[in-house]
Amino acid sequence: MVHRYDDIRQNKELWDLYTRKEEYSPQQLDRYGRFVYAHSTNRDILEPRVSKHLVDNGYEIEYPDGKQFAVCLTHDVDEIYPPLKHTLLSTLTCLKGLDISGFKQQAFWKLRGKEQSPYWNFQEIMDLEEKYGARSSFYFLATDADIRRFRYNIEDLEGELGRIVDREWEVGLHGGYYACNDLEEIAREKGRLEQVLGRKVTGYRNHYLRFQVPDSWEILEKAGFRYDTTLGYPDMVGFRNGMCHPFMPYNLRTETEVNILEIPLVIMDGTLFDSVRSYDEAWDVAKRLIDTVASCNGVLTLNWHTNNFNCPFRALWYAMYEKILGYCHKKNAWMDNAQIIMNGWNTNES
Numbered sequence: 001m002v003h004r005y006d007d008i009r010q011n012k013e014l015w016d017l018y019t020r021k022e023e024y025s026p027q028q029l030d031r032y033g034r035f036v037y038a039h040s041t042n043r044d045i046l047e048p049r050v051s052k053h054l055v056d057n058g059y060e061i062e063y064p065d066g067k068q069f070a071v072c073l074t075h076d077v078d079e080i081y082p083p084l085k086h087t088l089l090s091t092l093t094c095l096k097g098l099d100i101s102g103f104k105q106q107a108f109w110k111l112r113g114k115e116q117s118p119y120w121n122f123q124e125i126m127d128l129e130e131k132y133g134a135r136s137s138f139y140f141l142a143t144d145a146d147i148r149r150f151r152y153n154i155e156d157l158e159g160e161l162g163r164i165v166d167r168e169w170e171v172g173l174h175g176g177y178y179a180c181n182d183l184e185e186i187a188r189e190k191g192r193l194e195q196v197l198g199r200k201v202t203g204y205r206n207h208y209l210r211f212q213v214p215d216s217w218e219i220l221e222k223a224g225f226r227y228d229t230t231l232g233y234p235d236m237v238g239f240r241n242g243m244c245h246p247f248m249p250y251n252l253r254t255e256t257e258v259n260i261l262e263i264p265l266v267i268m269d270g271t272l273f274d275s276v277r278s279y280d281e282a283w284d285v286a287k288r289l290i291d292t293v294a295s296c297n298g299v300l301t302l303n304w305h306t307n308n309f310n311c312p313f314r315a316l317w318y319a320m321y322e323k324i325l326g327y328c329h330k331k332n333a334w335m336d337n338a339q340i341i342m343n344g345w346n347t348n349e350s
């Protein structure tokens with residue numbers, strides 16, 4: 001591992017980018033307390049400059065079955081029950097499209113019980129991924145505290161979590177809005193999820209992508225997580241620290257490596273669509289990122305919220321997810337959940 005740091009360290013600009021030096025004493029934060037792309041001096045966000053440098057200097061990665069690159073599929077579970085605004089938009093969309101059965105499901109699911117919620121859709125998402133030989137990670141909230149509104153009780157999902165891990169998809173923690181810099185809170189949420197799941201949880205992403213470099217990494221290590229996948233910008237797709245490979249973060253304050261694997265986030269659904277004007281433009285950006293990661297033998301991490309599946313007013317977001325799966329499948333990517341990729345990575349590194 002040390003040799004890799006030495007490689008990057010020799011280039012001050014790349015080292016600062018890799019360690020996220022500018023985030024240690026940020027001049028400004030957004031209204032959710034985040035360091036965002038708009039605050040960054042790096043304007044080359046679509047280029048994984050640090051990874052490219054490593055690859056150019058002989059850094060080699062091997063994937064199973066001789067695959068060229070990996071796609072790490074993940075889903076934040078922000079909603080299980082559509083809020084009123086979603087129900088209104090979805091029923092209107094169904095009516096416009098004369099989709100009567102869709103309308104009935106969106107409008108009247110409550111009459112048939114919680115599990116009939118349009119966003120209680122884990123089996124459908126897994127079925128879709130299975131068609132492409134892929135698996136994914138689901139990150140669940142396990143807190144009652146939220147900046148916007150109460151979301152859901154994780155205890156309602158006990159049976160569902162069991163069905164997810166039985167299929168060998170991953171269940172991880174979606175740390176609450178207030179968790180990112182609070183060890184006690186993270187430990188509490190982790191314990192609550194583990195209680196419902198009946199096994200240990202190793203993977204993490206924070207809600208709203210709230211994250212403080214380097215404190216959040218340190219806290220996650222102390223809480224017993226083995227990897228994090230929060231490090232991407234909420235306001236721009238791409239490579240926040242110039243890496244398209246998982247890495248062990250380096251703490252500039254203590255001058256030591258933090259013992260947690262960061263699997264950097266590259267494309268989040270809402271971020272992708274917010275940054276462009278059309279579906280075709282969104283695809284152009286996504287394709288460019290996929291091709292870039294493939295050429296570096298990297299890992300492309302996606303975050304598609306579960307509430308954007310079975311969501312008629314965001315049907316195009318679902319379509320984009322399937323298009324990406326199809327394209328990466330054709331390019332012979334290794335597509336799996338974050339936990340499996342982490343395990344493979346650790347073997348690779350050793």
Ligand SMILES: [Zn+2]
Pocket residue numbers: 076077078174206207208209
């Ligand atoms: Zn979230």
